[in-house]
Amino acid sequence: MQFQWYPGHMTKAKRQMQEDLKLIDLVIELVDARIPLSSRNPDIDELGKHKARLILMNKADLADPAKTEIWSSYFKSKGYFVVCIDARSKKGMKTIQNEIMEACREKIERNLRRGIKNRPVRAMVVGIPNVGKSTFINTYAGKACAKTGNKPGVTKGKQWIRLNKNVELLDTPGILWPKFEDQKVGLHLALIGSIKDEILNTDEMSLALLKILMKDYPNAVAGRYELEEETDAVEVLKNIAQKRGCLKKGEELDYSKAAALIIDEFRSGKIGRFTLELPKEQELA
Ligand code: G4P
Numbered sequence: 403m404q405f406q407w408y409p410g411h412m413t414k415a416k417r418q419m420q421e422d423l424k425l426i427d428l429v430i431e432l433v434d435a436r437i438p439l440s441s442r443n444p445d446i447d448e449l450g451k452h453k454a455r456l457i458l459m460n461k462a463d464l465a466d467p468a469k470t471e472i473w474s475s476y477f478k479s480k481g482y483f484v485v486c487i488d489a490r491s492k493k494g495m496k497t498i499q500n501e502i503m504e505a506c507r508e509k510i511e512r513n514l515r516r517g518i519k520n521r522p523v524r525a526m527v528v529g530i531p532n533v534g535k536s537t538f539i540n541t542y543a544g545k546a547c548a549k550t551g552n553k554p555g556v557t558k559g560k561q562w563i564r565l566n567k568n569v570e571l572l573d574t575p576g577i578l579w580p581k582f583e584d585q586k587v588g589l590h591l592a593l594i595g596s597i598k599d600e601i602l603n604t605d606e607m608s609l610a611l612l613k614i615l616m617k618d619y620p621n622a623v624a625g626r627y628e629l630e631e632e633t634d635a636v637e638v639l640k641n642i643a644q645k646r647g648c649l650k651k652g653e654e655l656d657y658s659k660a661a662a663l664i665i666d667e668f669r670s671g672k673i674g675r676f677t678l679e680l681p682k683e684q685e686l687a
Contacts, residue, residue, distance in 0.1 A: 412579045419449060419576045422526055425560070426572065427509050428454040428502060432529035432538060435465035435486060437678050438473045440590035441530055443578040454505040454523075456483045458498070460534040463488040466619075469677035476681040489538040498542065502569055510568075522568050528576035532596045535575035539563075543571060590678050595669050608661035609635045611668055614678055626673045639664070 423429070429450040434441035438459060457477050462470055470486050477484045483505040487494035503510070506523040513521055529535050543563045561573040580596060582588035589610055591597045612635040615623050624632045627642045642648075643660035650656045667673050 415577050415579055416445075416449070419528065419578070422560075422572060422576055423450060423453065426453065426524045426526045428456060428506055428523055428525040430456045430458060430502075430525050430527045430571075432458045432460045432527060432533045432535055434533050434594055434596070435459040435462040435470050435473070436594055436676060437590040438477075439679055439681070440582075440587040441533055441580070441594070441596065443530060443581050445581075446528060446578060450528075454483075454509065455481070456485070456498075456501055456505050456525075458489075458538065459484065459486040460489050460538065462486040462494065463491065464671045464675055466675050466677040469680060472680060473677070476683075487538070489534045489541050492541055495542060499566070499569070520567065522564070522570045524562070524570045524572070526572040526576055528578055530578045530580045530591075530596060532594075535577075539571070539573065539575060543573075586679075593665065593668065593678065604661045604665060605639075605658055608639060608664045611664065612638050615668075615673070615676065618678075619674065619676060622674045622676070626667070 429446065431442070431446055431450075459465070459470060459473060459477075474484045474486055483501045485494055485498050485501050487498070489495075502523065502525065509523060513519070527535050527539055543565060562570040563573050564570050580587075580591050582591055582597065588597070589602065589607070592602045592607055593611055612623060616632045616635070616638070621632065623629070623638060623642075627645050629638065629641050629645070632638055639657055639660055640655060642664060643655040643657055646660060646663060648656040648659040648663065664673075668676070
C-alpha cells in the first residue's frame, strides 16, 4: 500500500489513534529494521506516553544483523521492550509473548493488587504504511485465534483478537504518518519503498543508494554485479548497466533501467542485508 500524506490524512489518522489508544495498555510499534529511525514517527512517544511500549524491528531478514543488534540495544536503553522479527517467515515471533508480559508487568501486578484477576492486557499495533503491520497481525494472531467481537463499553465495530488468556489485540492497526521533512529520512523511506517513487526520481535514488552502500558496505555492490572495482556512483551505475545488458534501442546504455534494477534488488535483499542508518550517538563515535 502506497500513501501520499496530506495534513487532512494526518489529522484523521491522529484522531483515530488517540481514540484507539484510550482502549489499550500496550503499544506494539513496528519499525523497519533497515531504517529503524526513519521508519518511526516520533509523535507516537507523545501519543502513547502512559502506555507500555514494545518495538518490533520487522523485516530483520533484510537488515544487517550486527546493526540490528546495535539498534535493539539502543531502543532498550531508551526504555522500550524490543524484539527483532521477520513477520513474513515468522522468525522471532516466539519471544513476543514474553516481552508483552514483561512490558505489561506493572499493569498486571496493579490489577492483581486491586483484586482484578484474569483481565487480559490489551494491545494495538501501530506503524507507518508498508512496515508490515497487517502481515504481523496475520502471522501473530493467525487463524486459530477467536475474535472476541464487540464488548460493552467498547466503540462499536472494534474487534479484539484474543491471542491467549492474557492478551487481546485490536484487529485494526494504527497507521502512523511517515515524517519525511528531513531529506535523508525521505530518501531512506523512498529506498525501502515506503513512499511513492515519483517523489524522488529513480536515477537519483539509485545513485544515492550506491553511495551509501559503497561507503558502509565496501565491495557488496562490486560483488553482486561482478565489477572489478567500486569507483564513483555514476561510473558504477554505468558498469552495472553494461553488465546487465540494460540497453535502449541502438545499443545506447539505459541508465534508468539499471537504476530501477538496483533499487529492486536492494529492496528484495538480493544485493545483501543492509541497514542504512545507525543511532546518532553511534554515528558520531
Ligand atoms: P502494512 O500493513 O504495514 O502496510 O504492511 P504489510 O503487512 O502490507 O506489508 C508490506 C510488505 O512488506 C508486504 O510485501 C509484506 O509481505 C512485506 N513484509 C512484511 N513483513 C516482512 C518481513 O518481515 N520481511 C520481509 N522481507 N517482508 C515483509 P508486498 O510486496 O507488499 O506484498 P507480498 O509480496 O508479500 O505479497
